[in-house]
Amino acid sequence: MRIYGVTGWKNSGKTHLVERLVTEITGRGFSVSTVKHAHHATEIDHPGRDSFRHREAGAREVLVASPARWALMHELRGAEEPALAELLxxxxxxxxxxxxxxxxxxxxxxxxxxxxTGRPLLAPDNPTVRAVASDSAHPGLALPVLDLDDTGAIADFILGEVGL
Incomplete structure (x- = not known):
């Protein structure tokens, strides 16, 4: 399975870019899934819902199924967060x-x-960053700088990188 990341500081446009990339790349006929990392205890369920009540009662996993979708929630209950490779x-x-x-x-x-955002680039200190998608120029940067609003060009770059 081919994987490619979108990273950056908070409020730098990661989620909006991923959303646009999913639309662009699936529109080109490719199947896409996403993984989103959060640094806090993310709630995807709400108090009062049956599945929430099952988790609160102590269930390790709760699978919710409907005619439209299914979702599996796994409670770590104090265990370490799984590595990305394990989640993939x-x-x-x-x-x-x-x-x-x-x-x-x-x-x-x-x-x-x-x-x-006033935050510095991650790219100079992170060799896994292959390009920067930005709303400003970065003269002297030894990586491609793509227009943050040019979803097609960013998709072209990623698809070229992964060989699709």
Missing amino acids: EKLSPVDLVLIEGYKRESHPKVETHRAA
Whole structure:
């Protein structure tokens, strides 16, 4: 399975770019899945829902199924967060998995950067960053700099990198 990341500082446009890339790349006929890393206890279920009540009661896993979709929630209950490689093994095969976050993992990435965040680029200190998608120029950077709003060009870059 081919994987490619989108990384960057908070509020740099990662989620918006991943959303646009999924639309662009699936529109070209490829199947895409995503993995999103969060640094906090993310709730995907809500108090009062049956599945929430099952988790609160102590269930290790809760699978919710409907005619439209199914979802499996796994509670770590104090165990360590699984490695990215272990999580990727749980996905069904697709042409491309886009990974949001996971700055320190070894897969190739595009860094999103917005000048307004005031944060420095990750790319100079992170060899897994292969290009920067930004709203500003970065003279002297030894990597391709792509327009953050040019989804097609960013998709072309990623698809070329993974051989699709």
